[in-house]
Amino acid sequence: xxxxxxxxxxxxxxxxxxxxxxxxxxxxxxxxxxxxxxxxxxxxxxxxxxxxxxxxxxxxxxxxxxxxxxxxxxxxxxxxxxxxxxxxxxxxxxxxxxxxxxxxxxxxxxxxxxxxxxxxxxxxxxxxxxxxxxxxxxxxxxxxxxxxxxxxxxxxxxxxxxxxxxxxxxxxxxx
Amino acid sequence: xxxxxxxxxxxxxxxxxxxxxxxxxxxxxxxxxxxxxxxxxxxxxxxxxxxxxxxxxxxxxxxxxxxxxxxxxxxxxxxxxxxxxxxxxxxxxxxxxxxxxxxxxxxxxxxxxxxxxxxxxxxxxxxxxxxxxxxxxxxxxxxxxxxxxxxxxx
Numbered sequence: 407x408x409x410x411x412x413x414x415x416x417x418x419x420x421x422x423x424x425x426x427x428x429x430x431x432x433x434x435x436x437x438x439x440x441x442x443x444x445x446x447x448x449x450x451x452x453x454x455x456x457x458x459x460x461x462x463x464x465x466x467x468x469x470x471x472x473x474x475x476x477x478x479x480x481x482x483x484x485x486x487x488x489x490x491x492x493x494x495x496x497x498x499x500x501x502x503x504x505x506x507x508x509x510x511x512x513x514x515x516x517x518x519x520x521x522x523x524x525x526x527x528x529x530x531x532x533x534x535x536x537x538x539x540x541x542x543x544x545x546x547x548x549x550x551x552x553x554x555x556x557x558x559x560x561x562x563x564x565x566x567x568x569x570x571x572x573x574x575x576x577x578x579x580x581x
Numbered sequence: 582x583x584x585x586x587x588x589x590x591x592x593x594x595x596x597x598x599x600x601x602x603x604x605x606x607x608x609x610x611x612x613x614x615x616x617x618x619x620x621x622x623x624x625x626x627x628x629x630x631x632x633x634x635x636x637x638x639x640x641x642x643x644x645x646x647x648x649x650x651x652x653x654x655x656x657x658x659x660x661x662x663x664x665x666x667x668x669x670x671x672x673x674x675x676x677x678x679x680x681x682x683x684x685x686x687x688x689x690x691x692x693x694x695x696x697x698x699x700x701x702x703x704x705x706x707x708x709x710x711x712x713x714x715x716x717x718x719x720x721x722x723x724x725x726x727x728x729x730x731x732x733x734x735x
Contacts, residue, residue, distance in 0.1 A: 432629060433629075435626060435669070435670055435672045436670060436672075437670065438666065438667060438668070438669070438670040438671075439668070505639070530643075531639075531643050534643075535643060535644070535647060535668060536668060537668070538668040538669045538670070540626035540627055540640055540669065541626070541627065
């Protein structure tokens with residue numbers, strides 16, 4: 407029996423590592439931007455292109471920056487949740503319309519509802535690169551001082567909203 | 582002969598397409614080589630097992646354009662890699678830096694090799710000892726003698 411003890415122990419350890427690995431999502435790469443100031447940008451607004459918007463316009467508020475596009479299928483999954491969130495009026499939601507055509511983006515919002523306080527258009531995806539966007543939809547939680555506090559990759563699930571995003575929003579709004 | 586030439590030309594024709602694909606928009610061959618070298622070091626986050634040089638994902642195309650622009654702007658290779666790491670994290674590096682969190686990653690294979698060698702040595706010694714420690718019994722000695730066709734060895 408004892409001659410099997412060591413191989414068995416090694417096997418169990420490998421099994422444990424593999425099992426934990428199964429539960430990890432390789433698409434969720436931790437963002438190096440957490441805890442850093444939100445990268446600066448100045449972009450035209452989707453509905454009023456002659457009025458630029460910068461991240462500094464939101465200083466003093468806790469807000470969510472949601473990266474979306476009309477060509478993004480999984481954005482449709484999270485969209486009803488965002489519409490609901492906007493109705494509750496707990497946290498301002500700014501949309502970053504990523505590599506989209508403004509006409510199609512506007513039609514999409516008309517069809518599915520517009521939860522955004524405003525949307526800005528990142529036509530060539532440069533601001534997306536500055537924010538390390540690699541899979542739309544992505545959502546950044548930014549605090550009063552303009553520091554990124556949390557990043558959600560992929561569609562927001564009701565669970566992620568209730569257990570992670572909203573508690574953090576409330577804590578940041580209090581401080 | 583003409584036919585042979587025609588076949589040769591046709592056979593080489595696809596190479597033209599290949600060349601067009603691999604060379605970035607830059608005209609300068611040195612800069613182009615640098616751009617490809619950098620793109621090969623960086624992982625595409627959309628299709629994670631490809632570099633941004635190999636990937637045709639839109640993000641990879643955008644990042645290749647970033648690299649070209651930054652080379653044109655006179656940035657060094659280190660600055661361009663830093664630009665990517667600041668935005669996408671060290672995950673984009675196919676060659677991660679050696680630091681506390683990556684020690685196991687870098688030294689793991691060597692450790693496994695050492696552990697393997699140690700196990701092998703132990704197993705070989707044990708076997709040798711097992712052989713040495715087991716003298717022949719009288720019956721076996723007699724049988725060996727019969728098989729060898731002579732007197733039983735002493």
